[in-house]
Structure formats: structure tokens, C-alpha cells
Amino acid sequence: MSSLPHPLDGVALIANDQQALDVARQLAPLLQRDSALRDRERLLPHGELTLFSRSGLGGISVPKAFGGAAVSNVTLAQVIALLAAADGSLGQIPQNHFYALEVLRINGSAAQQKRLYADVLAGQRLGNALAELGTRTAHDRTTRLTRDGDGLRINGRKFYATGALYAQCIPTSVVDEQGVQQLAFVPADSAGVQVIDDWSGFGQRTTGSGSVVFDNVWVSADAIVPFQSAFERPTTVGPFAQILHAAIDTGIARGAFEDALQFVRIRTRPWIDATSDKAVEDPLSLKSFGHLAVRLHAAEALLERAGEVLDKAQAEPSAENVGAASIAVAEARALSTEISLAAGSTLFELAGSQATLAEHGLDRHWRNARVHTLHDPVRWKYHVIGNYYLNNQLPPRRGTI
Known part of the structure; x- marks a missing residue:
């Protein structure tokens, strides 16, 4: 039986499926303890997410070749269900974290995978800025990616950005100059990034599913992972x-x-x-x-x-x-x-x-x-x-x- 790391310890490295489940079962009661209070008063779960990150659960889908446990989807779903049973909001926050890691596994270059997987194993949390309001359908995107010398610029506004409020990196869907969707891995502290805590849904109240604004945000070319081709x-x-x-x-x-x-x-x-x-x-x-x-x-x-x-x-x-x-x-x-x-x-x-x-x-x-x-x-x-x-x-x- 593995044990949860002390909150002041470094990030744990989970090695296999059983350990991932053991850690999730030990973490769940800690997340459940004040779940009703957090929901009632909308207390944002920064401390609980620090426990999640330091437990090593954020890295369990990283491929073994890059130092992760590469747990099965059976195990990953069970881990998420355990966390959601303890606190529905906390169960949802890592969803887009793991989703971005799957896009990276499918479409990322070896160099991108090496860098971004290492960041995640070190405890980095990924949010998301995918959906937008005011488009014809929920799948249409207007956030633009344009060339600027050796890098690129992002301009647009997102909503339903679950987890962005707590993330160190915000994977963002953008449309390039050829009209093709890409996924930009944007550091949350980049100049021009504004994460707005304006989620007012009557449920999932602490997911941080509000807005993210990108005002001429610069990103390097190696931060762009193909996205649309994952569905082609x-x-x-x-x-x-x-x-x-x-x-x-x-x-x-x-x-x-x-x-x-x-x-x-x-x-x-x-x-x-x-x-x-x-x-x-x-x-x-x-x-x-x-x-x-x-x-x-x-x-x-x-x-x-x-x-x-x-x-x-x-x-x-x-x-x-x-x-x-x-x-x-x-x-x-x-x-x-x-x-x-x-x-x-x-x-x-x-x-x-x-x-x-x-x-x-x-x-x-x-x-x-x-x-x-x-x-x-x-x-x-x-x-x-x-x-x-x-x-x-x-x-x-x-x-x-």
C-alpha cells in the first residue's frame, strides 16, 4: 500500500495501476471532507489541488517511455470516478489535463512530449481554453493564431475553461492562418493571458469553468501541437x-x-x-x-x-x-x-x-x-x-x- 506524500514533500511518482488506485482511494476522503462547505461558499480548492498534484495522480497517463505509469483507461476512469464521488467539482478539474496529454500523445512531436510530460511529472497542472460562446455551434472556434517573426500570437476569448483558474499551463484551441485548428500549450503567466473567475453555474461551482482572454499572447512555435488532424x-x-x-x-x-x-x-x-x-x-x-x-x-x-x-x-x-x-x-x-x-x-x-x-x-x-x-x-x-x-x-x- 502506497501512502500519500506529505503536503510539503515533492511530487510523488506513481509507477503502476494499483498504486494509482491506492493513492486515489487515500486522497478521496481528504477531498470529501469539506466538499459541502466548498460548494456552499464557493471556496476554491487550491489546497486540495496541491494535494492532487503532489500525490502524483496528474502524471499517471504519461507513457512509460517518458517516465510515467501509462495506466490503463480502466484505471484512469476509476481514479476520476473516485475523485468525483468525493467532490464532483474536483473530479472534473483534471479532465482537460488528461485530455491535453492524450492529444500530446497522439499528435505531439518527440521533443514536445519530452518537455511537456516532464513538466507534468514535476507537478504541473494543465487547464483548458477550448470552448467559446457566441459561435454558430459549440464546435466552432474564432480564437486566432497568427505568425509573428519566429513565434506566433493568440487573440480571442474562451469560456467553460475548466481548470484554467488553477493551471500552470493552459492548452488552447486556436485557428491558424490556413483555417486549421491547433492546440497551443500556453503558460498561464504569459503576458496578455487573463483568467477570469466568472463561472456562475448552479452546479460544479468550484471547477473554475469561466473565461480566459488572450490579448496578443506570444507563444513559441514548439508550443503548437496539431489538433484538427486528430479527428481526420x-x-x-x-x-x-x-x-x-x-x-x-x-x-x-x-x-x-x-x-x-x-x-x-x-x-x-x-x-x-x-x-x-x-x-x-x-x-x-x-x-x-x-x-x-x-x-x-x-x-x-x-x-x-x-x-x-x-x-x-x-x-x-x-x-x-x-x-x-x-x-x-x-x-x-x-x-x-x-x-x-x-x-x-x-x-x-x-x-x-x-x-x-x-x-x-x-x-x-x-x-x-x-x-x-x-x-x-x-x-x-x-x-x-x-x-x-x-x-x-x-x-x-x-x-x-
């Missing part, structure tokens, strides 16, 4: 992004389920028509808990299966394997969406009116699930899944299926 050939960038989202929702569901169990055991009174003096023996509550448990375990099983299929696609990224991974992940994403919302809502039906009191903070589970599951519509996942099985149609190559 079979790669795992899309399903990799999505399995992390499924893991977040599965973790939120697990957190709500465990809090419901605890509350009913300790505080809830039986309904007047129940045949028992204890709420834990109420037959209708038992049925409802059983229904939740079955769907939660199904979501967790689909998440594990999706990780296995994604591992195969990473090893052999053919169109068929990547398509199968996208579908497996979409199935996990569909069910994790539904169970996270169901667990967060049914909690109150089972726990009773006391559970709505602000001091318990139990509403955060549903709010977190409702906000995070809006990342992309689950109705389209069912469409793509059905089209795959009925008509043998491979899903589109992008990050939202």
Missing part, C-alpha cells in the same frame, strides 16, 4: 475525452448514493404507514435503494467495459476499433448521465425533508450532475448507438460522442 484519422482523442466525462458522472452518482445511505441510516424517520419503526426497514425505501444500486452498478460496469475497449483502440487505432470504443464509451456516458441525475434526485425522496436543509449540502449532487451532464446531449448518444448496431454506421470522429 482514427484516433482515440474523442472517446478518451468522453470516458472521463462518464467517469465524473458515475462518481457523482456514487457520492449521492453513499450520502443517501448514510442519511437514511442515521436521520430519516419511517413513514407513518410503514410496518417498521426504522426507516432502513421501510419496504418501499428498500425497493428504491435496490433500484438505484442496480443502475449504479450497471453504470460502473459499463465504465469498466468502455475502458477495456478504449485500451484496445489505443493499442490498435483502426477505424473499427476507434468506432467500437466510441460506442462503448457512449453507452457508459448515456447510463452515467441518467444514474447521476436519478441518484441526486431520489436521495431526497428516500431521506426526507431534513435532507433539504442547507447545512447538509446534499443538493450539490443533483446540481453537479445536472450541470455536468449538459456537456453534450445524451439523446444524440442513443441515436449514434442505435445507428451503429442497426445500420453498422461508425460514429463521427469528434470529442462529443
Whole structure:
């Protein structure tokens, strides 16, 4: 059993899957401890993220050739789910960190990989500045990358920049002078970078998913990693992004389920028509808990299966394997969406009116699930899944299926 590093120690180096899971299981209770307070008062989790970085978990997807553990996608999803069960916001913050590392693995040069992976293993956190408001669709981009001598300049404004508020480097999607999307790894302290804490969503309140403004920000040419080409050939960038989202929702569901169990055991009174003096023996509550448990375990099983299929696609990224991974992940994403919302809502039906009191903070589970599951519509996942099985149609190559 590995142990978490002391907060004043250096960054730990995790060597394998089991160690990653051990560390995540030890870190989770520390993240859960003040999760309701952080949500209620919107206390930004700087200290908790320092613990995350020093634990070494931020480097677990780095390839072995560059000194990382290269954990399986099964393990990575389990780690994210453990963190999200402890605190939904904290579970989401590393999502784009790992996503950027996957883009780097797929499209980065050897020199870029060596430099950026080393930074991450040393504890650097990556945020993101991908999405924009006011475009025709959620996938359109207007942030520009233009040449300036030996370097380049970035101008534009981003939103939904989860984790940028806490990051030392902000991977940013930009459109170059040829109209091609690239991913720029921008140091957060670069002149002209402004990270604005203007996220006002009613859930995932401490993710830092606000705005980032780039005002003539200079970047070196070696900070630019091809991005668009990751979707022009079979790669795992899309399903990799999505399995992390499924893991977040599965973790939120697990957190709500465990809090419901605890509350009913300790505080809830039986309904007047129940045949028992204890709420834990109420037959209708038992049925409802059983229904939740079955769907939660199904979501967790689909998440594990999706990780296995994604591992195969990473090893052999053919169109068929990547398509199968996208579908497996979409199935996990569909069910994790539904169970996270169901667990967060049914909690109150089972726990009773006391559970709505602000001091318990139990509403955060549903709010977190409702906000995070809006990342992309689950109705389209069912469409793509059905089209795959009925008509043998491979899903589109992008990050939202």
C-alpha cells in the first residue's frame, strides 16, 4: 500500500495501476471532507489541488517511455470516478489535463512530449481554453493564431475553461492562418493571458469553468501541437475525452448514493404507514435503494467495459476499433448521465425533508450532475448507438460522442 506524500514533500511518482488506485482511494476522503462547505461558499480548492498534484495522480497517463505509469483507461476512469464521488467539482478539474496529454500523445512531436510530460511529472497542472460562446455551434472556434517573426500570437476569448483558474499551463484551441485548428500549450503567466473567475453555474461551482482572454499572447512555435488532424484519422482523442466525462458522472452518482445511505441510516424517520419503526426497514425505501444500486452498478460496469475497449483502440487505432470504443464509451456516458441525475434526485425522496436543509449540502449532487451532464446531449448518444448496431454506421470522429 502506497501512502500519500506529505503536503510539503515533492511530487510523488506513481509507477503502476494499483498504486494509482491506492493513492486515489487515500486522497478521496481528504477531498470529501469539506466538499459541502466548498460548494456552499464557493471556496476554491487550491489546497486540495496541491494535494492532487503532489500525490502524483496528474502524471499517471504519461507513457512509460517518458517516465510515467501509462495506466490503463480502466484505471484512469476509476481514479476520476473516485475523485468525483468525493467532490464532483474536483473530479472534473483534471479532465482537460488528461485530455491535453492524450492529444500530446497522439499528435505531439518527440521533443514536445519530452518537455511537456516532464513538466507534468514535476507537478504541473494543465487547464483548458477550448470552448467559446457566441459561435454558430459549440464546435466552432474564432480564437486566432497568427505568425509573428519566429513565434506566433493568440487573440480571442474562451469560456467553460475548466481548470484554467488553477493551471500552470493552459492548452488552447486556436485557428491558424490556413483555417486549421491547433492546440497551443500556453503558460498561464504569459503576458496578455487573463483568467477570469466568472463561472456562475448552479452546479460544479468550484471547477473554475469561466473565461480566459488572450490579448496578443506570444507563444513559441514548439508550443503548437496539431489538433484538427486528430479527428481526420482514427484516433482515440474523442472517446478518451468522453470516458472521463462518464467517469465524473458515475462518481457523482456514487457520492449521492453513499450520502443517501448514510442519511437514511442515521436521520430519516419511517413513514407513518410503514410496518417498521426504522426507516432502513421501510419496504418501499428498500425497493428504491435496490433500484438505484442496480443502475449504479450497471453504470460502473459499463465504465469498466468502455475502458477495456478504449485500451484496445489505443493499442490498435483502426477505424473499427476507434468506432467500437466510441460506442462503448457512449453507452457508459448515456447510463452515467441518467444514474447521476436519478441518484441526486431520489436521495431526497428516500431521506426526507431534513435532507433539504442547507447545512447538509446534499443538493450539490443533483446540481453537479445536472450541470455536468449538459456537456453534450445524451439523446444524440442513443441515436449514434442505435445507428451503429442497426445500420453498422461508425460514429463521427469528434470529442462529443
